[in-house]
Structures are given as structure tokens and as C-alpha cells.
Amino acid sequence: MTNTSIKELQHLLLENMDATLNRSGVSGTRLAFRLAELAKIGLTEENGSYRIGYSLEEKAAKELVANWMEEAGLKVRTDSAGNVFGRLAGRQDHMPSILSGSHVDSVPNGGHFDGPLGVLAALEVVEAWKETGYQPEFPYEVVIFSDEEGARFNGGLTGSRAVVGDIDMEKQVTLMDLNGDDFTTVIKNYGLAAESFTDASRDLATIKAYIEVHIEQGKVLEKANVPVGVVTGIAGPLWLKISIIGEAGHAGNTPMIGRKDALVAAGEFIAAIPLLPSTVSDSAVATIGKVEVHPNGVNVIPGKVDLYVDVRDIYTDTVEQLVEAILAKAKEITQKYEITFDYEQTLKVDPFLVKETLIETLTKAVEKEGIKPVYLPSGAGHDAMILGRYIPTAMIFARSKNGVSHNPLEWTSLSDCLHAVHVLKNAIEKLNENN
Ligand SMILES: [Zn+2]
Numbered sequence: 001m002t003n004t005s006i007k008e009l010q011h012l013l014l015e016n017m018d019a020t021l022n023r024s025g026v027s028g029t030r031l032a033f034r035l036a037e038l039a040k041i042g043l044t045e046e047n048g049s050y051r052i053g054y055s056l057e058e059k060a061a062k063e064l065v066a067n068w069m070e071e072a073g074l075k076v077r078t079d080s081a082g083n084v085f086g087r088l089a090g091r092q093d094h095m096p097s098i099l100s101g102s103h104v105d106s107v108p109n110g111g112h113f114d115g116p117l118g119v120l121a122a123l124e125v126v127e128a129w130k131e132t133g134y135q136p137e138f139p140y141e142v143v144i145f146s147d148e149e150g151a152r153f154n155g156g157l158t159g160s161r162a163v164v165g166d167i168d169m170e171k172q173v174t175l176m177d178l179n180g181d182d183f184t185t186v187i188k189n190y191g192l193a194a195e196s197f198t199d200a201s202r203d204l205a206t207i208k209a210y211i212e213v214h215i216e217q218g219k220v221l222e223k224a225n226v227p228v229g230v231v232t233g234i235a236g237p238l239w240l241k242i243s244i245i246g247e248a249g250h251a252g253n254t255p256m257i258g259r260k261d262a263l264v265a266a267g268e269f270i271a272a273i274p275l276l277p278s279t280v281s282d283s284a285v286a287t288i289g290k291v292e293v294h295p296n297g298v299n300v301i302p303g304k305v306d307l308y309v310d311v312r313d314i315y316t317d318t319v320e321q322l323v324e325a326i327l328a329k330a331k332e333i334t335q336k337y338e339i340t341f342d343y344e345q346t347l348k349v350d351p352f353l354v355k356e357t358l359i360e361t362l363t364k365a366v367e368k369e370g371i372k373p374v375y376l377p378s379g380a381g382h383d384a385m386i387l388g389r390y391i392p393t394a395m396i397f398a399r400s401k402n403g404v405s406h407n408p409l410e411w412t413s414l415s416d417c418l419h420a421v422h423v424l425k426n427a428i429e430k431l432n433e434n435n
Pocket of ligand 1: 103
């Protein structure tokens with residue numbers, strides 16, 4: 001859409017803002033302007049966001065935020081995985097940093113809050129401190145992680161994994177994107193090099209804690225009628241690529257009897273998936289969101305279908321049980337059609353639980369705003385769960401309208417965004433009191 005719609009975004013954000021949230025140096029006007037400016041990059045016809053990982057759009061979004069970081073007085077650097085860090089010196093500048101941020105990549109035609117809110121909230125804390133003359137005890141870094149969503153290589157969390165040293169480069173270079181470009185080429189086009197990619201691995205002793213603000217992407221906070229919530233843990237995603245292998249043939253010359261049509265079997269498999277999660281737990285979910293048909297010709301019997309299954313739960317054992325059930329179903333259906341299947345696990349992130357001491361810090365930060373603390377798990381994966389394996393990590397969720405995300409209709413009111421900024425600021429200031 002045109003710029004009018006984005007002016008509209010800024011306008012829509014501002015028109016219902018609770019002006020009393022413009023305090024302690026935090027500015028709703030600035031946050032609304034920045035959300036709208038970021039939304040202009042990769043704007044789709046449906047008014048959504050198209051900024052997939054390691055695209056020029058993602059890069060432009062990072063550069064825009066990096067400029068704002070510099071204007072705010074942060075020392076900005078980009079690591080060899082494209083992650084951007086803006087650092088504010090602490091009174092005890094040799095001490096480990098407190099980090100906050102998120103990502104600016106999106107899924108194809110995604111929304112304007114998933115990721116950008118976390119980055120801009122972290123930056124708004126710096127702006128607020130600048131206006132009030134506060135200098136933190138510890139260094140503070142605003143971070144933008146690369147390729148969180150994984151829309152490009154069916155992986156995701158790439159930047160944060162590079163920071164903690166969890167990238168298997170041998171595997172990474174075999175990845176192909178939507179256009180058939182391999183990882184090395186994509187990275188090169190972006191301005192990075194595959195050879196130095198893992199240099200992004202950071203000495204984790206230089207990080208004291210990581211706190212991420214993110215939209216909820218669910219309806220728990222809306223139902224509880226609170227603007228923000230404290231995340232207790234994150235259900236890590238597990239991705240399976242399942243290939244159903246039949247036999248290609250001419251759609252005209254091959255009789256119906258004896259065909260080995262991989263797509264027909266895949267159709268039955270897709271329809272069976274929604275029935276499986278409830279057999280292992282109440283919170284488990286499984287989704288097939290991507291399908292590739294080979295050779296994908298109108299007059300050719302499909303010889304192979306690749307299906308991408310996303311499996312999630314907050315417990316490790318039920319995730320495993322669900323994977324077993326899915327593979328058993330693939331076996332059952334392919335046997336019925338006298339064809340075969342193959343599978344590969346392309347992503348597995350263990351569930352992560354937030355430490356009790358950080359939950360307490362966030363609880364106080366929420367209560368300071370006069371908000372009743374609400375606790376909830378995250379069903380979506382985030383950079384926080386990657387960092388959470390190595391360093392104290394917590395998350396603050398902001399209420400999502402109708403629970404919608406990964407969609408142009410994604411919405412979080414500016415007041416809710418500002419509540420999240422205040423809670424983040426309170427929490428970081430609290431962490432600065434504990435030497
Ligand atoms: Zn996100």
C-alpha cells in the first residue's frame with residue numbers, strides 16, 4: 001500500500017494513546033513514529049511486512065534503527081552474523097552488559113509489531129534515560145538479532161544462535177532459500193561472509209542478563225484484561241521436513257490403477273495431523289504450513305511432496321511423543337499407498353523456563369506500574385530461549401489484539417506498547433541495583 005496507510009498506522013497508534021504514559025522520559029509519539037517508519041520498509045500490498053532474514057529489507061530496517069541508536073548516543077557495532085548491538089556505557093563499564101532487544105525480520109506478509117516492538121522498546125529505555133539523566137550501573141546494549149523468524153531457510157533464530165555459538169556451519173552452508181540460493185550466496189549478497197559467520201560467537205561472560213519485550217501472539221492477556229504479562233517459559237519449536245516419495249508419471253498416459261501419487265498420500269497425511277497433538281498433551285500443537293510438490297506440473301503425477309511440520313509444547317517429553325505419533329502416521333499412510341517417506345529434523349529448540357529470581361524482578365516491575373501481574377508461557381519461539389540456555393533471560397509480553405500475529409492485522413495498542421516499555425525500564429533499573 002501507499003505511504004498514506006503508514007501515516008495511518010502512526011495516526012491510529014496515537015489516536016488512542018493514554019497520554020499519562022508519556023512520563024519518566026518515555027515518549028509515545030517517538031515510539032509510534034518509529035514503529036511507522038520501520039513499517040515502511042518491505043511494506044506489502046496488504047499493508048503487511050515483508051522483511052525476511054538476510055534480505056535487503058531486513059538490512060535497511062537494521063540500518064534505520066542503528067541510526068536512531070547512534071542519535072541516542074549508543075556505540076553501534078554489527079557482528080559477522082549481521083546482529084546489531086548499540087552499547088551504552090555503565091558507571092562500572094568493565095562489568096557485563098544487560099541486553100534487551102529482539103528482531104526486525106518478519107515472515108512473508110507479517111505484521112509490524114512482532115520483533116520491532118522489542119527492539120524499539122529497548123531503545124526507548126535509552127531515550128528515557130537520556131532525558132532524565134540516568135546512567136546505569138552496568139553497560140546496557142540494545143540488540144537486533146538477524147533472521148529470527150526463519151522464513152528464509154526454514155531454520156530461524158540464526159543471529160542469536162550465532163551469538164551463543166550454536167551454529168553448525170557445515171549444516172548451515174547446505175541450506176537453500178526460497179529462490180534456490182544457498183546460504184553462502186545469500187550471506188554474500190547481504191554483505192557478510194560464510195567463512196567468518198561464526199565469529200559472531202560472543203564471550204557470554206560479557207552478558208549479565210537478557211530481557212526481551214515481545215507481543216504475546218495469543219489471547220491470554222486480552223482475556224485477563226491486562227496490557228502486559230510475565231513470561232514463565234518458552235515452548236521451543238521442533239521442525240520436521242517429511243518427504244513423501246511416490247512416482248512421477250504422465251497425467252494422461254498413466255492409468256489410475258497402480259499410480260504412486262505422492263500428493264494424494266500427502267493430502268491424507270495433512271488431514272490427519274490436527275488430530276494428533278491432543279493425544280499427547282493439552283498444550284501441544286502441530287502445523288503443516290509449507291508444502292512443496294515435485295515436479296509441480298499440471299500434467300505430471302506428483303512424484304514427491306515435501307511437507308514441513310512445526311511441532312511445539314512446553315514439555316520436552318510430549319514434544320518427543322508427538323514427533324513419534326507424526327512419523328507413525330506418515331508410515332501408516334505411505335504403506336497404504338505402497339510408497340515411501342523420508343524425514344529430517346531441521347530445527348529443535350528445547351523448552352526454556354525463566355529463573356525464579358527474574359520472575360520476581362519482573363513482577364515488581366509490573367506492580368510498580370499498578371498492573372496486576374499475569375504469568376503465561378510462550379507458545380512461540382524467541383531469541384530469548386536461545387540466550388536463556390546460557391545467561392539469565394526473561395521476557396515481557398504485550399497484549400495482542402485478538403491474538404493475531406504473522407499477519408498484517410497484527411496489532412498492539414500504543415498504550416500497551418508503552419506499558420511494556422515502562423515495565424522493561426523498571427526491570428532493567430532494578431537489575432542495576434543488584435551488584
Ligand atoms: Zn518475533
